[in-house]
Amino acid sequence: MSTELITAKTLSKEYKRGSEQVHALKKVDLSIKDGEFISIVGPSGSGKSTLLYLLGLLDSPSKGSITIRGKETSGLEERELVKLRRENIGFVFQQFLLLPTLNVRENMELPLLFSKKNGKPEKITEIIDMLGLSHREKHLPHQLSGGEMQRVSIARALINQPKILMADEPTGNLDSATAEKIYEIFKKLNQAGLTLIVVTHNMELATMAHRVIKLKDGEISSS
Numbered sequence: 001m002s003t004e005l006i007t008a009k010t011l012s013k014e015y016k017r018g019s020e021q022v023h024a025l026k027k028v029d030l031s032i033k034d035g036e037f038i039s040i041v042g043p044s045g046s047g048k049s050t051l052l053y054l055l056g057l058l059d060s061p062s063k064g065s066i067t068i069r070g071k072e073t074s075g076l077e078e079r080e081l082v083k084l085r086r087e088n089i090g091f092v093f094q095q096f097l098l099l100p101t102l103n104v105r106e107n108m109e110l111p112l113l114f115s116k117k118n119g120k121p122e123k124i125t126e127i128i129d130m131l132g133l134s135h136r137e138k139h140l141p142h143q144l145s146g147g148e149m150q151r152v153s154i155a156r157a158l159i160n161q162p163k164i165l166m167a168d169e170p171t172g173n174l175d176s177a178t179a180e181k182i183y184e185i186f187k188k189l190n191q192a193g194l195t196l197i198v199v200t201h202n203m204e205l206a207t208m209a210h211r212v213i214k215l216k217d218g219e220i221s222s223s
């Protein structure tokens with residue numbers, strides 16, 4: 001039986017832009033179960049990134065609550081949030097964010113430095129193999145294609161063995177064939193038990209998920 005992983009209740013986020021208030025999210029309710037693969041779609045400015053960063057505990061809501069496995073996250077100290085994030089969530093961004101002077105394996109291992117874990121070399125190799133990067137292990141980011149760079153950033157997000165992978169327009173900088181390959185990887189990871197929440201502009205890719213959440217003007221218009 002699937003269990004509740006993340007629950008968001010009446011989530012609102014307001015930003016100040018000069019003297020103007022921007023209502024980026026308006027009372028969003030959302031429940032995500034263990035093992036789901038979810039796409040978040042919607043026009044530019046509809047609140048997709050805001051929602052993802054709130055669910056990923058990278059930012060805090062103006063109002064409303066987020067629970068992770070039943071644990072309320074509002075009111076937690078930054079130190080506790082960091083721990084929750086580190087133990088549960090991996091992030092992938094459109095811009096890859098690889099360090100240019102580190103090779104593929106070193107970029108992947110970076111999060112271990114912060115979690116003070118020792119990555120088992122065979123586990124790291126397993127992730128490298130799964131993402132088809134074994135022939136690139138010693139390469140620097142500038143020697144890689146866009147698709148390979150994004151695969152390295154996915155590998156890096158997996159290194160602490162998160163339960164949830166969150167990605168914000170991960171294929172925004174890739175051509176359509178390469179983008180589809182990234183989604184094939186997401187599907188494979190999901191089949192292996194990982195929960196995925198992926199923001200995308202691409203409706204064709206979005207429908208590869210179990211559930212598509214459509215945002216419009218900070219509200220869920222359908223899911």
Ligand SMILES: Nc1ncnc2c1ncn2[C@@H]1O[C@H](COP(=O)(O)OP(=O)(O)O)[C@@H](O)[C@H]1O
Pocket residue numbers: 015016017022023024042043044045046047048049050051
């Ligand atoms: N840090 C910020 N300060 C002010 N306004 C912001 C900030 N981040 C996002 N916004 C505004 O909130 C709305 C939603 O933004 P965002 O979540 O980035 O949308 P999307 O990812 O769907 O393009 C937009 O109107 C955007 O301009």
Ligand SMILES: [Mg+2]
Pocket residue numbers: 048049050168
């Ligand atoms: Mg965005």
